[in-house]
Amino acid sequence: MKSHARVVVIGGGVVGCSVLYHLAKFGWTDAVLLERSELTSGSTWHAAGGMHTINGDTNVARLQKYTIELYKEIEELSGQATGVHITGGILLAATQDRFDWLKGVVAQGRYLGLEMQLMTPEEAQIDMPLMDPSKFVGAVRTHTDGHLDPSGVTYAYAKSARKLGAEIETHTMVKELHQQPDGGWLVVTDKGNITCEHVVNAAGLWAREVGRMAGLELPLLAMEHMYLLTEDMPEVAEANAATGHEIIHAVDFDGELYLRQERGGMLMGTYEKACVPWSVKETPWDFGHELLAPDIDRIAPSLEVGFEHFPAFQNAGIKQIINGPFTFAPDGNPLVGPIPGMGGMWMANAVMAGFSQGGGVGLALANWMINGDPGYDIFGMDVARYGNWASMAYTNAKVQENYSRRFSIKFPNEELPAARPLRTTPIYDLLAADGAQFGVSWGLEVPLWFAPDGVRDEFGWRRANDFEHVAAEVVAVRNKVGLFDTSGYAKYAVKGQGAEAWLDHLLACRMPATGRMKLAPMLKQDGRVIGDFTLAKLDRDDFFIVGSGVAQDYHMRWFLEHLPDDGSVTVEPYGQTLAGISIAGPNARDLLAQVTDADVSAEVFKFMDIRRLDVAMAKAIVGRVSFTGDLGYELWMAPEFQRHIYLALHAAGQDLGLRNFGLRALNALRLEKSFGSWGTEFRPIYTADECGLNPFVALKKDAEFIGKSCATKNAKAGGKLRLCTFILDTKDCDVIGNEPIYHDNNVVGWVTSGGYAHNANSSVALGYVPRELADKETGWAVEILGTVYSAKQQFQPLFDANGAAMRG
Numbered sequence: 001m002k003s004h005a006r007v008v009v010i011g012g013g014v015v016g017c018s019v020l021y022h023l024a025k026f027g028w029t030d031a032v033l034l035e036r037s038e039l040t041s042g043s044t045w046h047a048a049g050g051m052h053t054i055n056g057d058t059n060v061a062r063l064q065k066y067t068i069e070l071y072k073e074i075e076e077l078s079g080q081a082t083g084v085h086i087t088g089g090i091l092l093a094a095t096q097d098r099f100d101w102l103k104g105v106v107a108q109g110r111y112l113g114l115e116m117q118l119m120t121p122e123e124a125q126i127d128m129p130l131m132d133p134s135k136f137v138g139a140v141r142t143h144t145d146g147h148l149d150p151s152g153v154t155y156a157y158a159k160s161a162r163k164l165g166a167e168i169e170t171h172t173m174v175k176e177l178h179q180q181p182d183g184g185w186l187v188v189t190d191k192g193n194i195t196c197e198h199v200v201n202a203a204g205l206w207a208r209e210v211g212r213m214a215g216l217e218l219p220l221l222a223m224e225h226m227y228l229l230t231e232d233m234p235e236v237a238e239a240n241a242a243t244g245h246e247i248i249h250a251v252d253f254d255g256e257l258y259l260r261q262e263r264g265g266m267l268m269g270t271y272e273k274a275c276v277p278w279s280v281k282e283t284p285w286d287f288g289h290e291l292l293a294p295d296i297d298r299i300a301p302s303l304e305v306g307f308e309h310f311p312a313f314q315n316a317g318i319k320q321i322i323n324g325p326f327t328f329a330p331d332g333n334p335l336v337g338p339i340p341g342m343g344g345m346w347m348a349n350a351v352m353a354g355f356s357q358g359g360g361v362g363l364a365l366a367n368w369m370i371n372g373d374p375g376y377d378i379f380g381m382d383v384a385r386y387g388n389w390a391s392m393a394y395t396n397a398k399v400q401e402n403y404s405r406r407f408s409i410k411f412p413n414e415e416l417p418a419a420r421p422l423r424t425t426p427i428y429d430l431l432a433a434d435g436a437q438f439g440v441s442w443g444l445e446v447p448l449w450f451a452p453d454g455v456r457d458e459f460g461w462r463r464a465n466d467f468e469h470v471a472a473e474v475v476a477v478r479n480k481v482g483l484f485d486t487s488g489y490a491k492y493a494v495k496g497q498g499a500e501a502w503l504d505h506l507l508a509c510r511m512p513a514t515g516r517m518k519l520a521p522m523l524k525q526d527g528r529v530i531g532d533f534t535l536a537k538l539d540r541d542d543f544f545i546v547g548s549g550v551a552q553d554y555h556m557r558w559f560l561e562h563l564p565d566d567g568s569v570t571v572e573p574y575g576q577t578l579a580g581i582s583i584a585g586p587n588a589r590d591l592l593a594q595v596t597d598a599d600v601s602a603e604v605f606k607f608m609d610i611r612r613l614d615v616a617m618a619k620a621i622v623g624r625v626s627f628t629g630d631l632g633y634e635l636w637m638a639p640e641f642q643r644h645i646y647l648a649l650h651a652a653g654q655d656l657g658l659r660n661f662g663l664r665a666l667n668a669l670r671l672e673k674s675f676g677s678w679g680t681e682f683r684p685i686y687t688a689d690e691c692g693l694n695p696f697v698a699l700k701k702d703a704e705f706i707g708k709s710c711a712t713k714n715a716k717a718g719g720k721l722r723l724c725t726f727i728l729d730t731k732d733c734d735v736i737g738n739e740p741i742y743h744d745n746n747v748v749g750w751v752t753s754g755g756y757a758h759n760a761n762s763s764v765a766l767g768y769v770p771r772e773l774a775d776k777e778t779g780w781a782v783e784i785l786g787t788v789y790s791a792k793q794q795f796q797p798l799f800d801a802n803g804a805a806m807r808g
């Protein structure tokens with residue numbers, strides 16, 4: 001074994017081998033993979049080998065499509081058979097709600113380049129002769145699903161990587177990891193030591209143990225998973241003879257089952273409700289090529305449905321039940337990317353569908369390591385999407401919830417109950433007493449809307465029972481004044497004598513004067529937007545930044561990567577050590593005036609001003625800004641003061657019509673202003689011109705900020721896309737996100753977010769379309785739940801188009 005390599009990949013499962021292959025393919029051949037046993041000695045060897053492209057996150061779906069398309073390439077390069085059979089698939093819906101969801105999947109496929117067809121159960125039966133059509137209401141035919149040989153695929157990656165110059169050392173177990181003073185890593189193995197610049201943790205079932213070697217506690221957990229194999233079935237032989245091909249891959253969502261042909265019989269797997277985690281605290285090192293004891297009682301309820309939905313199974317003999325463990329993150333998506341603040345430590349873990357996702361994970365990670373950017377929008381898989389609040393017990397609860405709901409419907413307004421409430425703000429119980437219906441954002445309970453006594457959130461695809469109540473909150477804000485708990489926003493302190501110069505380099509905006517704020521886009525080297533903040537200068541060498549709560553660690557990672565190492569600047573996230581309250585609406589100034597002695601008149605406390613004020617008896621930082629687009633203020637205070645300020649505002653606000661509002665009202669309010677939001681409109685795949693943040697990019701400022709040269713070029717070229725606002729002609733539904741946008745009957749773009757803008761009485765969608773169509777007012781349509789609704793482009797904000805209310 002060599003004593004130094006640029007990269008050490010730990011783990012020779014499908015994921016580690018894919019990472020190694022992609023590194024070698026892109027030129028980093030000084031890479032060595034260490035495997036404690038033979039390749040495929042974790043969850044890889046007993047996988048069912050199914051593959052599919054659909055995923056709730058369209059960006060992950062794109063990478064799944066890439067993975068499946070890659071198999072031909074590695075088979076040819078390695079000469080190793082992968083056993084890939086693209087049979088196509090059928091997605092079955094036994095309820096109308098599920099069929100509505102499938103319509104959305106088909107619609108998404110239109111702009112992802114995935115061809116799919118909606119069909120009746122009778123039509124589906126032609127392709128899937130084992131099903132009983134009377135048990136279903138509809139189906140979708142897919143064309144890229146299929147199955148493969150898990151071991152063949154892993155060896156094809158490995159052999160391809162070796163051919164390109166990378167190395168693999170089997171029977172070499174990593175025992176310790178030590179970061180060196182130069183930032184590199186010392187990898188201690190049972191065969192000797194190896195130093196490297198980068199370590200990739202692709203240790204699958206042992207990812208937590210390998211993480212712990214570097215002092216990390218990763219939010220992932222293995223679950224037991226079972227599938228059965230039947231004896232040969234005459235119905236299968238008949239179907240093969242009649243159709244001339246094997247029985248296609250099928251997912252029966254309501255039965256929570258997946259099926260495919262395996263030789264002359266069938267394979268049926270299930271994500272059972274009574275699921276069982278495996279090795280909750282520690283994965284034993286002596287686990288390898290063995291299976292877990294099957295527990296047929298646990299999967300019996302699913303099998304019963306399966307036998308009803310696919311009657312031929314009733315006569316089939318069960319040849320074997322496979323039970324094996326594999327790992328999941330709390331939301332079921334992989335954990336990929338560099339660990340914030342730990343240079344050279346990369347994750348490729350919790351890949352629960354290694355044969356659909358492994359290629360994409362390898363591609364994104366190799367891009368990221370080599371070019372500093374994953375090349376795709378992979379926030380949905382980014383290890384930084386979880387903070388260190390994601391404890392082992394939280395992970396345990398969430399992973400089990402996710403597993404048991406793998407094929408369940410999650411309505412867009414549905415909030416899942418496991419591991420809650422975990423993180424709460426000091427006014428949580430006061431908001432709850434006012435009827436708050438909470439959602440969760442980065443583990444924190446956030447009020448979504450306020451329900452009258454006895455009313456609770458009801459879920460569905462269409463407008464729900466919150467509609468009129470959210471409308472009332474919106475009306476209160478626009479006409480009087482509303483209060484919202486902003487503690488979930490990310491807040492950072494940037495201090496030091498080098499702070500201003502550093503921020504000038506990091507952010508694309510001009511630096512604010514003391515006591516002022518600026519909207520601050522942050523660009524990557526390629527000129528695309530990696531952050532969007534409000535930047536405030538509180539004092540000399542003392543800056544305050546507010547951004548997206550879910551992206552706190554994602555942005556901290558970027559900040560730390562770019563922080564000078566001379567100690568001249570410090571950056572710290574406040575997390576929940578700083579709480580927030582926003583007040584917004586025409587009476588907001590009068591309300592603030594009642595709880596402070598400071599002069600907050602329009603002349604003195606102007607739009608985008610920020611001050612340290614005493615609010616009631618508490619110290620606070622108050623900025624005049626509001627995401628609602630109204631006259632408004634954001635108040636920031638130590639958590640011990642949040643309750644006091646909240647109560648003081650409510651006491652003073654009685655006569656001013658103050659009421660609480662939630663995230664859903666905030667969404668309705670910002671839509672009327674066409675304000676984009678991080679994670680939906682603003683993502684690292686769009687340039688500032690495309691997403692409309694270009695007015696805040698100061699191309700003419702002296703500082704050489706990150707991305708300036710590309711942003712200058714982008715501004716000249718104009719970009720390919722434009723973020724536009726549309727008003728939809730709908731009656732009982734609004735967009736959720738990811739719907740296709742049509743122009744003149746062709747799919748040309750996609751929706752990023754939207755909803756009902758109650759004050760403007762309009763169903764609004766924000767989305768990206770080609771730049772050359774962005775000046776067209778008409779000819780637009782958006783597909784929601786299988787129905788195409790005509791739409792009109794809205795060029796001006798629906799509310800306060802000239803900003804008079806906000807600035808006044």
Ligand SMILES: Cc1cc2nc3c(=O)[nH]c(=O)nc-3n(C[C@H](O)[C@H](O)[C@H](O)COP(=O)(O)OP(=O)(O)OC[C@H]3O[C@@H](n4cnc5c(N)ncnc54)[C@H](O)[C@@H]3O)c2cc1C
Pocket residue numbers: 010011012013014015016034035036037038039040041042043044045046047048049050051172173174175202203204205206207210225226227322323324325326348349350351352353354355356357
């Ligand atoms: C019953 C079952 C059915 C499944 N069906 C499917 C399916 O149909 N389709 C699908 O896409 N996925 C399926 N999966 C999931 C799939 O198996 C996983 O997504 C995949 O195997 C993850 O691969 P991995 O490389 O991340 O991890 P693993 O396969 O666990 O590989 C990790 C490797 O790292 C090595 N290692 C760990 N620690 C060290 C160390 N310290 N030093 C050196 N080496 C180390 C291990 O020996 C192991 O070989 C199924 C899983 C199970 C259990």
